[in-house]
Amino acid sequence: MSSRRFTLSRALWHYLWEPEPIFLVTTAYTDRQKVERAFAAELLAPAEGISELLGNAPERAVPDDLEGIADHFQVSPMVIKHQLENRLLVV
Template identity: 50%
Template sequence: MAERANPGVALRRRLEALLGADPDEATPETIEQLVRDADVLGKNSISELAADIPSGGVVWGADALREVARSRGFDGFQDISGLAPGTLPQAGANSPAWLLGARVAKTLRAQLGLGATPISNKKLADLASVSERALLADVRDPDLSFVLDDEQSGCRLVLRPKRLPGRRFDLARLLGDRLMNPGSEKLFLATRSRTFRQKAQRSFAAELLAPFEEVSVLLKGMALT
């Protein structure tokens, strides 16, 4: 209880847990770097970054993220297609992440009048206010997909997957993350971890790109042929 009452100690304990370490057993340099970056990029964002490290992610610092964003990223996400005020679905206390993500995607599709139509590369890029080149570019193997929006780098998008379907999916994930987490965050991540936020992203992207009801109808039709 004493540790929880101390914001600095509580943050360190939370980061240790996300790293899969017991109290005081994580590498001190890693914890201190994450704490410093949390002050710059936001505690929630750094928590998502820490949760990815046990599953093979690299310990990215703020300076390294800025350099990757500058050298490999694309301008974007400055004027994303949002939802009408007051229409963002909210997660209940016990609502699963997949349900929140799917609801937000359905709401966005309805407000944009997309119906059941497929989303082209250009349309998806336009939703995130990014050039279509971000989806078609030759990738030099960055370790994760993210959007970094700060004074030094500007607002830059980096996509990890080499293949186009994966890049489309990660771009949709980051779009959903921005919609579901408005506020003062400067770093938005699509990682391999299974936190609530990452699960909600994946559900949003799946529903946005391939609405479940339409896929279900298609599969039923295939089963009858």
């Protein structure tokens, strides 16, 4: 179910920003695909919410923490890992 929500969130990005009647949600890594994935991740598991659940030390998060947070937001742990690496641990 979490992968379906992620795919639907990616499709929502297309609908809002590029209202073309036909588009593909693919595994490609173009800049556009990266933007839609980042949008979906932030929509489903906001970095601020993840930060609140982790407390003051996101750099100390362990896989069990990511699993629990993923369950909380009903997403895969990979989405939480992405948010952690790209939004919370950036300098």
